[in-house]
Amino acid sequence: MSAAAPAAGGINARYGVSARRRRTDVAMRGVLLAGTAIALVPLLLIIYYLLHKGLSSMTSGGFFTSDPTGASAGFFGGAQKIGGIKSALLGTVEIVLIASAIAVPIGIGVALWLVEYGRNSVYANIIRFFVDVLTGVPSIVFGLFIYIVLIVGTGSTYAGWKGSVTLSLLMLPIVIRSAEVVLSLVPGALRESALALGAPRWRVIFKVVLPTAASGMVTGVLLAVARAAGETAPLLFTAGVTNVTTLNPTHYQNSLPLQIYNDFIAGTTQNFNRAWGAALTLVLLILIVNLSARFISSRSRLG
Amino acid sequence: MTADRTTPSSVDVSPDDTADGTERTRAAQPVPSAGPAPAPAPVSSSAGHALRLEQLRAFYGDAEQVKGIDLDFNAGEVTAIIGPSGCGKSTMVRCINRMHEEIPGAHAEGRVLLDGENLYGPTVDLVAVRRAIGMVFQKPNPFPTMSIFDNVAAGLKLSGARGGGLREKVEGALRGASLWEEVKDRLSEPGIGLSGGQQQRLCIARSLAVEPEVLLMDEPCSALDPIATLKIEELIEELKQRVTIVIVTHNMQQAARVADRTAFMLTGDLVEVGQTSDIFTNPRDSRTEEYVTGKFG
Amino acid sequence: MNSVPTSSTRVHFQEELAELEKRTLEGLDMVVEQLDRTMESLEHQNIEVAELVIADDDRIDGRFLEIHQGILSLLARQAPVAGDLRLVASLLHVIKHVERMGDQCVNICKLVPLSGHEPPVRAELLDKLLHMGALARTEVVQSKTAFASRDVALAEDLAHKDREINRANRDIFNIALEIGDDADTREWAMHMILVARCLERIGDNAVDIGEQVAFVVTGLFQEFGDTQP
Numbered sequence: 105m106s107a108a109a110p111a112a113g114g115i116n117a118r119y120g121v122s123a124r125r126r127r128t129d130v131a132m133r134g135v136l137l138a139g140t141a142i143a144l145v146p147l148l149l150i151i152y153y154l155l156h157k158g159l160s161s162m163t164s165g166g167f168f169t170s171d172p173t174g175a176s177a178g179f180f181g182g183a184q185k186i187g188g189i190k191s192a193l194l195g196t197v198e199i200v201l202i203a204s205a206i207a208v209p210i211g212i213g214v215a216l217w218l219v220e221y222g223r224n225s226v227y228a229n230i231i232r233f234f235v236d237v238l239t240g241v242p243s244i245v246f247g248l249f250i251y252i253v254l255i256v257g258t259g260s261t262y263a264g265w266k267g268s269v270t271l272s273l274l275m276l277p278i279v280i281r282s283a284e285v286v287l288s289l290v291p292g293a294l295r296e297s298a299l300a301l302g303a304p305r306w307r308v309i310f311k312v313v314l315p316t317a318a319s320g321m322v323t324g325v326l327l328a329v330a331r332a333a334g335e336t337a338p339l340l341f342t343a344g345v346t347n348v349t350t351l352n353p354t355h356y357q358n359s360l361p362l363q364i365y366n367d368f369i370a371g372t373t374q375n376f377n378r379a380w381g382a383a384l385t386l387v388l389l390i391l392i393v394n395l396s397a398r399f400i401s402s403r404s405r406l407g
Numbered sequence: 408m409t410a411d412r413t414t415p416s417s418v419d420v421s422p423d424d425t426a427d428g429t430e431r432t433r434a435a436q437p438v439p440s441a442g443p444a445p446a447p448a449p450v451s452s453s454a455g456h457a458l459r460l461e462q463l464r465a466f467y468g469d470a471e472q473v474k475g476i477d478l479d480f481n482a483g484e485v486t487a488i489i490g491p492s493g494c495g496k497s498t499m500v501r502c503i504n505r506m507h508e509e510i511p512g513a514h515a516e517g518r519v520l521l522d523g524e525n526l527y528g529p530t531v532d533l534v535a536v537r538r539a540i541g542m543v544f545q546k547p548n549p550f551p552t553m554s555i556f557d558n559v560a561a562g563l564k565l566s567g568a569r570g571g572g573l574r575e576k577v578e579g580a581l582r583g584a585s586l587w588e589e590v591k592d593r594l595s596e597p598g599i600g601l602s603g604g605q606q607q608r609l610c611i612a613r614s615l616a617v618e619p620e621v622l623l624m625d626e627p628c629s630a631l632d633p634i635a636t637l638k639i640e641e642l643i644e645e646l647k648q649r650v651t652i653v654i655v656t657h658n659m660q661q662a663a664r665v666a667d668r669t670a671f672m673l674t675g676d677l678v679e680v681g682q683t684s685d686i687f688t689n690p691r692d693s694r695t696e697e698y699v700t701g702k703f704g
Numbered sequence: 705m706n707s708v709p710t711s712s713t714r715v716h717f718q719e720e721l722a723e724l725e726k727r728t729l730e731g732l733d734m735v736v737e738q739l740d741r742t743m744e745s746l747e748h749q750n751i752e753v754a755e756l757v758i759a760d761d762d763r764i765d766g767r768f769l770e771i772h773q774g775i776l777s778l779l780a781r782q783a784p785v786a787g788d789l790r791l792v793a794s795l796l797h798v799i800k801h802v803e804r805m806g807d808q809c810v811n812i813c814k815l816v817p818l819s820g821h822e823p824p825v826r827a828e829l830l831d832k833l834l835h836m837g838a839l840a841r842t843e844v845v846q847s848k849t850a851f852a853s854r855d856v857a858l859a860e861d862l863a864h865k866d867r868e869i870n871r872a873n874r875d876i877f878n879i880a881l882e883i884g885d886d887a888d889t890r891e892w893a894m895h896m897i898l899v900a901r902c903l904e905r906i907g908d909n910a911v912d913i914g915e916q917v918a919f920v921v922t923g924l925f926q927e928f929g930d931t932q933p
Contacts, residue, residue, distance in 0.1 A: 223511060293548045297610070300506055300544075302537035302566035302617065311565060315552040660783060687785040689923030699785045701714045 158384030161377040168193065172347040172363065172378075186374055189382050191349035192363035196389070198351060199264055199343060199359055200333050203271035207332075208325055210272075211279030218280075219287040220309060232284075238277040246273045247338030255342065262344030264357030270338040275328035282324025286317045322397050330390045336361035360386045455482025456522050456620035456651050458503065463517035465498045465507055473499045474675040475517070480621070480668075485643060485652040487666030487683070489659055491698065495675040496655045500623050503653070504540040505533055521620065538566050541614035541650075545626040547606035549598030549613070556594040558609055562616040576616055583649075584612035585642050604635025608642065615650075622646065624654040628661065640665050659699055663687050671695045717782045721791065724774050725852075728795045731767045731802035732848040732913075736841060738764070738809040739906070743837040745816050746899065747830070749823060754813035764806035771799040790923060794916040798851065801909040805844065808902040808909075815895045824889040829879050829896055836872045836903045839865065843910035850917045859914035863928035869907040876900040 161167065170188040214231070222228025250270040255262065290313050298308040314321075344356035345366065360382050367379035458480040465473035473495045480486045488496040501507040502515045505526065519526040526536050549558045559577045577594075581587040586608040590601070598609055607627060614622060624643075628636040643652060643665050656662050662669050663683060670680040671692075679692045690696045697703055738757055745753040775792055778784065784792055843865050850858040877900070880893040911928055919925045 291548070293544060293546060294550065296506065296509075297542075297544060297548050297613075298550075298561075298565055299509060300504060300537055300542040301562045301613065302534045304534055304567075307565055307567075311561075312550055316550070318552075659785070663785070688789055690786050696786050700788050701717070703713065 154380065154384045154387060157377065157380035158382075161381030162384055164381075167378075167381060171349050172358075172366075174347045186378060187347075189360065189363055189378065189385065191347055191358040192360045192382060193385060193389075194349055194351065195264065195343075195357040196333060196360040196386070198353065199267050199271065199339070199357060200329060202265060202268035202353060203275060203332055204325070204329055206268065206272035207275035207279055207328065211276050211328075212283050212321065214276075214280050215283035215287055216309060216313075218284050220305070220313070235277045235280050238273075239281065243274055243335050244337035244341075246270050247341040249273075250338070251341040262342060262356050264343050264350075264353035264355060267339045267343030267357065267359070268353065270342045271332040271335060274335060274338065275332050278328040278331065279324055282327065283317075283321050286320030286324065287313065289320065290316050319402070322400070326394055326397055329393060333390055334361055334386065336365055340365075360389075455649075457482045458621055458651060458653070459518075459520040460499075460503070461518040461520065463499065463502055463515065463519065465495070465502050465515045466513060467510070468512045472675055473502065473515075476672075476677045478670060478677055478680060480651055480653055482651050483648060484667040485647045485654060485665050487662035487669045488653065488655045488672060489657075489662050489669060489698075490672035490678075491703070492657075493674075494672045496672050497625055499672070500625060500653060500655050503621070503623055504542055505536050506542065534566060538568075538617050539619055540621045540623060541617065541619035542623045542625070543607070543610055543614055543627050546630050547603060547610050549601075549606050549609050551597070551599050553598055554595045555590050555598050555601070555609065558598040559612045559616050562613045566617055568617060577612075580612040580616035583615045583646065584608045585638065585645075586612055602635070604631050604638060607631060607635070607639060611639075611642065615646075619650060622650045622652050624652065626655055626657060629657060636661070659687075671698060673698070714782075717778075717784075717788075720774075720778060720782075721784070721788060724771060724778065724795055725791065727767065727774070728771050728799050728802070729848050729852055731764060731771070731799060732844055734764050734767065735802055735805045735809070735906075736844055738806055739837065739841050739844065742809045742812050743834060743841075745813060746837070747834060749816065749819070749821065749825075751817045751821070754816040757813040758810050761806050761810045764803055768799050768803040771795065787920070790920050794920045797916050798913050801912050805906050805909045808906045812899050812902045815899055818895055819892050823892050824886075825892070826879075826883065826889070829876060829883075829893065832872055832876050832879070833896060833899060833903070836869055836876070836900060839869045839872065840903050840906045840910070843869070843907050847910040847913040847917075850914055851920075854917060854921050856918050856921050859917035860928055862911045862914040866907045866911050869904055873900045873904040 167188040169190055171191045172189065173187040214235075218228050218231065222231065247270050250266055250273070254260070254266045254269065294312055294316060295308055298312045299305070303311070339359050339362055343359060343362070345362055346356040346358050348356075348358070350357060364379045364382045364386075367375040367382070460476050460478040463473060463476045463478075464471060476499060488500065490496050498507060503519055503526075505515075507513050507515050515527070517527070521539060525531070526540075549555075550561055553561060556577055559580050560573055562580075563573065563576060578587060578591075581590065586605060589605060590596075590609075598606070601609060607630075611622075611627075628639055631639070640661065643654070646652060647667075654662070654665065666683045668680065669683045669686045671678045671686065671690075671694075673694060679686065679690060679695045681691070686695065687699060690699060738760060741753050741757050744750060745757065775796055778792060843862055846858060846862055846865070849855070850862070877897055880897050883889055883893045915926065915928055918928075
């Protein structure tokens, strides 16, 4: 918006921007810039601290290759080894993978039903209502629920897969909501042409609708994964706390958020450092998942 | 004009004068009578397929949009359906390949006979109906995640047609849609990368690949520029030999150009149907007259 | 099926078409004017009037070109169909007939001076000719009325009226056969036969215009039968 100086007469007298408007324009721009800066500050601070505190810990020997020993560093430091985060890392990866394997198919299935079959019927709207409610449920409540049902109720103990189930409950509403939005954005004309070619409805869904919505749904799934990977409370009640690496989901499994929590409780500097390292690892993990999923979806989507 | 001479022979002898100047005689002008013609029975032959609508009615819930239509579509011909917006022509055409009932709450009654078989019979397979009756829509809509080749083959794959010769069928369909020469070197490129007119011909090729007996076209050119429109009209002229074509159009000049027969619909009723040249030179119904001359619509 | 627009769509087109029709039918007024002068020239052997008619034919020719061009332009720009198309096609025919009728008047006027200033007039023959002229005039006027009001019955009546002209034409021929006295009289009688023929042609053109009326209204083109006794 360039402003010509208002002249005494001529075209600028009618079309030039007045000085008062220019001042307002500059002021508003300043306000918006300030708001953006304020919003960015915490983000930048977090990144800075993560890198500053966590990088040195991450690069120390054995960080990724050794389990936490359960010991905390003594007050005189150094003597006892506290170990790395191997079990936490592997635990998070496995727990979240299993949770995704549960939540994503079910979530997409529900979204498909809502968009293709339920549409605006009473049942569909009831389901949508409950999905919305679920998004607001605090994650600790999910943890307690699974604790009551799968641990106390069955008389058995903590297990990694129970943590996965809890996380999948968390992921489900996010996946359903975002998948529903993306699926309903697929133009009806595409479905129509596929139907008009003589395709049964399920083929239309799998060969036309889903591929078209695929990249959008990937983003929704990522959001859900990112949320699940960072949850602490539900795993506390369901997956149990342990230091040992185990790939068997029926045992107790460690996870990064829990590891961070434990290190915080331990209170020593070395534990704190390890916590920062674990936090940075978690963030990097999610970043890698994000980037690789985008890479995959951009390759598969044409044009 | 008079000859400019001053002799008795300057009297103008017009070509149609005869030697006998007492009576007016002239060779009779052979003008075809434009009077009422009987509705021809639908002609079915080994070279083509005829369609007949009997008392077709279409509903959206309780609202009756198409009110009892009897209409024939002859083999090897293009039949155009014209009428003002909302007259039910698209609805009626969607009943032919049973797409109307895909809309929630919509249903149709009556009979649609393809070569004598009722497509609304109790044991009829919808997939088979839609393979026999193809449809091209107003806005070109190739599948965005597929290449040109896959788009044309999609018709075959989606309808579960088995058998080999996929490449041959795709090429045949693209040739049939006058698109082969333009895309033969870039079959693996995305379908949505083509121009509007090419995309529409791609959609036509997609429909042709399953070798339908009838092709329904719902305002196929309304989203295209004039040159692309003319190309598709030429294509329709070629295609009608193998596929009976029904075209819904807002554009009366288009109906006049491409169609052999034209049907005029008004608020769900069939007002008049006949040879296109009759409809546009001497329509029988005054409502048809008013519509085609642009006095309403 | 007249040209009054029933809605506000295509008003300019309807107005343009109505104007073309009006200008075409005015051609018939011009023909009547020419015919009146022609008959006057014939009655009084007035050579100046005859020359006036010949010169004035340019106006009718000019009108023909104007209508012709107007119709081409309308066809190209407006793509008329159905009733409008039939009207446009018929106007082409009508203006052609107008032009032919004008030419027939010119032909008559070219014959007038050939008999010199003191022709050996036979009252019997001349009266019949004047009667034919009146009949032709009536037919032309009636053809215009029939077209303007799209009156098919009136148009068909033209065929009946034309019989009378045809009869008069034959009568004149027979009278001329009997004239026989001297060479000058015979020569004059021959010219009068030609005049009669021109008048008869004018009547035919008027009937043709009547056929166009039927075409515009019904879409059918038929020749009005000559139920000649």
